[in-house]
Amino acid sequence: MSLYQFNICQKACILIFFLGFRVLYSQEEIFEPNHNFTENQIVYLYGDNVKLRTAPNTQSEVIDLLKIGTQITILEKTDQSQKYNGLDSPWYKIKYKSTTGYILGGLIAIHKTSFNNSTYLIAVKVQGERFYLQTRLLENSKTYIENETEFFNTHFSIKSYDNKGLESIKNMLLIEYMPIDPFANNGGFIYLIQVQS
Incomplete structure (x- = not known):
């Protein structure tokens, strides 16, 4: 033990x-580990100061910085992904309040x-x-x-x-x-x- x-x-x-x-x-x-989120699923950010971006990549413009625990809604899983914490993590199109943008899936809590x-x-x-x-x-x-x-x-x-x-x-x-x-x-x-x- x-x-x-x-x-x-x-x-x-x-x-x-x-x-x-x-x-x-x-x-x-x-x-x-490779947990996937579904369309219209309400989820919460595991990461802190997470960059909400205009496109599903790290070179795109940052729309907003979102705090840990922020509630977001999954709109769709994209075809783009990148390595994060040892996993192949997809980018998701999400909605935060009235704003839409993209967040890497590894920054989203799989459970809250x-x-x-x-x-x-x-x-x-x-x-x-x-x-x-x-x-x-x-x-x-x-x-x-x-x-x-x-x-x-x-x-x-x-x-x-x-x-x-x-x-x-x-x-x-x-x-x-x-x-x-x-x-x-x-x-x-x-x-x-x-x-x-």
């Missing part, structure tokens, strides 16, 4: 990761959940054969903390919980990774627990 602790903000909050093992599949939505004024954003990264789960915790619109932990499989689900009545815990995420072979004993889970004193 591994335990990771991170001091966050100036509010004496702690993030704790518990690693465990599980054989069963979850019934939740399954995510994978909120509890008790805390927002969790999830992204993935690949380095060689290693797969990493990236988590950003926003407690207000100005600050966030992030953590990156190596993951043991490329397919996973995410469940969100409140504190389940435990006073020292603020929120919990359960991230289950799925075995490639359902009969193999190589599934598992990570609990992300936000503790506040």
